[in-house]
Amino acid sequence: MAKTIAQINEKIKAGKAVVVTAEVFTNMAQEKSLVELAQEVDVVTTATFGPMCSSGAIINFGHWSPGIRMEEISLNGVSAYEGLAAVDTYIGATSESKFDPTYGGANVIEDLIRGKDVRLHARGKGTDCYPTKEIDTWINKETVNEFYLFNPRNAYQNYAAATNSTNRIKYTYMGSLLPRYSNVTYSTSGELSPLLNDPFLRTIGLGTRIFLGGTEGYVVWNGTQFNTRRERNEFGIPKLPGATLAVIGDAKQMSADYIRSAYYEKYGVSLFVGIGIPIPVLDERMAKHLSISNDQIETTILDYGQENHPAVGMATYAQLASGSVTLPDGKQVKTAPLSSLAKAREIAELLGQWIREKRFFLTEPVQMFPKDSFVKPLVPREGGEQ
Amino acid sequence: MKRRYALRFSPTLVEQPIVSKLARTYDVDINILNADVASGRGGKLIVELSGTEENLDASVLYLSEVGVIVSEMVKELLFREEGCIHCGACTAVCSPRALRMNNEAKLVFDVSLCVVCGLCTQACPLRLFEVSNERET
Numbered sequence: 001m002a003k004t005i006a007q008i009n010e011k012i013k014a015g016k017a018v019v020v021t022a023e024v025f026t027n028m029a030q031e032k033s034l035v036e037l038a039q040e041v042d043v044v045t046t047a048t049f050g051p052m053c054s055s056g057a058i059i060n061f062g063h064w065s066p067g068i069r070m071e072e073i074s075l076n077g078v079s080a081y082e083g084l085a086a087v088d089t090y091i092g093a094t095s096e097s098k099f100d101p102t103y104g105g106a107n108v109i110e111d112l113i114r115g116k117d118v119r120l121h122a123r124g125k126g127t128d129c130y131p132t133k134e135i136d137t138w139i140n141k142e143t144v145n146e147f148y149l150f151n152p153r154n155a156y157q158n159y160a161a162a163t164n165s166t167n168r169i170k171y172t173y174m175g176s177l178l179p180r181y182s183n184v185t186y187s188t189s190g191e192l193s194p195l196l197n198d199p200f201l202r203t204i205g206l207g208t209r210i211f212l213g214g215t216e217g218y219v220v221w222n223g224t225q226f227n228t229r230r231e232r233n234e235f236g237i238p239k240l241p242g243a244t245l246a247v248i249g250d251a252k253q254m255s256a257d258y259i260r261s262a263y264y265e266k267y268g269v270s271l272f273v274g275i276g277i278p279i280p281v282l283d284e285r286m287a288k289h290l291s292i293s294n295d296q297i298e299t300t301i302l303d304y305g306q307e308n309h310p311a312v313g314m315a316t317y318a319q320l321a322s323g324s325v326t327l328p329d330g331k332q333v334k335t336a337p338l339s340s341l342a343k344a345r346e347i348a349e350l351l352g353q354w355i356r357e358k359r360f361f362l363t364e365p366v367q368m369f370p371k372d373s374f375v376k377p378l379v380p381r382e383g384g385e386q
Numbered sequence: 387m388k389r390r391y392a393l394r395f396s397p398t399l400v401e402q403p404i405v406s407k408l409a410r411t412y413d414v415d416i417n418i419l420n421a422d423v424a425s426g427r428g429g430k431l432i433v434e435l436s437g438t439e440e441n442l443d444a445s446v447l448y449l450s451e452v453g454v455i456v457s458e459m460v461k462e463l464l465f466r467e468e469g470c471i472h473c474g475a476c477t478a479v480c481s482p483r484a485l486r487m488n489n490e491a492k493l494v495f496d497v498s499l500c501v502v503c504g505l506c507t508q509a510c511p512l513r514l515f516e517v518s519n520e521r522e523t
């Protein structure tokens with residue numbers, strides 16, 4: 001019999017909800033039928049902890065006296081967006097310091113979360129209502145008004161694996177790729193990954209409450225580059241990056257255990273973001289999706305040595321996680337993860353604990369995300385409207 | 387192969403043509419990187435010897451026999467392990483498998499396999515590795 005989210009929340013309230021992680025659920029599916037699973041289990045927790053470049057934070061600094069309309073803003077030497085009223089800003093994770101390319105917006109966000117002081121330098125032209133032209137001061141998460149993460153594209157549903165055919169080492173956001181196909185890197189938590197467990201986003205939509213960075217957060221839109229048109233395998237899993245999520249959450253409540261800055265050699269700064277999503281086991285169909293295992297999740301291996309990254313083969317996450325894969329030409333190549341499965345497991349466990357302790361309830365999405373969406377390239381063209 | 391050594395000479399040894407004998411007898415190339423030798427007192431040379439492994443070992447034996455105190459110069463890999471988030475990026479570049487993921491998806495570092503190639507210092511997004519300055523063993 002099908003369940004509703006309201007019924008599951010009742011069970012959580014009564015302390016009767018059965019909550020397991022996606023890995024445990026997948027194991028259970030080896031012995032139990034989908035009917036049994038759909039009856040017995042109420043919530044499956046999924047998680048990921050990987051580098052997510054399209055992340056950042058909104059900050060409101062509070063007003064200076066006499067006022068300043070900030071038109072140029074830097075935090076520890078990292079440029080933040082200056083086009084948001086007088087004292088609001090958005091600091092993007094990948095914005096780099098003018099002085100140290102290994103320090104960027106991600107580090108500023110981590111420093112603020114850790115409670116550290118961060119230097120704020122701002123300039124304005126000076127207006128009748130905002131006469132101050134320049135300030136140089138210190139802020140931290142206690143002194144600012146709002147400080148919340150707003151990440152436009154997180155939690156990719158599948159991600160291509162990477163290798164390198166050229167004769168030199170390539171430093172990419174997919175890590176250090178050794179020459180002549182000597183390694184393959186991959187970056188999702190496989191059968192534990194949120195959007196691989198609900199491949200058609202039947203339960204995840206606008207307003208879904210999630211674990212974000214150590215606290216409660218929300219899905220607030222589909223992520224940018226949201227793509228539903230990817231070819232899917234027989235289990236409904238897209239073979240290349242598919243859906244994405246835009247998420248929001250109060251950074252003041254977050255922990256550096258689940259938000260961590262990163263620097264990829266000769267590429268730049270990024271941010272590890274910890275996301276956990278609870279998926280309600282509404283019926284057998286959801287049970288089927290949730291029972292997905294690493295040998296059923298395939299991804300494409302792309303050659304980051306060539307322009308446009310041509311595909312060189314396919315691999316399942318079971319193969320990728322085994323330590324080596326065989327490329328179509330027969331070469332056995334060592335594999336390495338880039339997102340932390342150990343941390344993802346920790347998050348899935350923690351989220352389960354919150355639900356069992358009745359501190360976290362499931363939400364019914366306010367609106368579902370587009371069923372047909374694809375990603376356009378930026379095409380060069382000359383001139384504007386005639 | 388190449389290896390670097392610190393050689394310490396007593397005052398009497400300084401007068402002897404040890405280094406040229408080494409080159410002739412053992413077919414090793416000697417590159418003196420730093421010399422602090424004066425007649426009348428002892429001295430210290432930092433040298434890089436290149437040759438086959440066998441000849442390098444034989445050279446070291448010869449030097450010790452004539453009374454030179456030999457110590458190899460090494461670099462080591464420093465790892466701030468407590469900051470590790472177990473992402474695995476460093477394992478992508480470690481050919482000797484000193485860095486690998488165990489079956490709980492946690493990083494393990496086996497220092498005995500590390501050849502101090504330094505590749506992981508660039509591969510770790512949290513910058514947890516560093517190659518130390520060269521020092522005597």
Ligand code: SF4
Nearest residue numbers: 480500501503504506
């Ligand atoms: S220095 Fe080289 S061999 Fe040693 S752990 Fe790092 S990558 Fe491996």
Ligand code: SF4
Nearest residue numbers: 470471473474476510
């Ligand atoms: S790359 Fe750095 S953080 Fe990641 S597993 Fe290796 S040492 Fe740990």
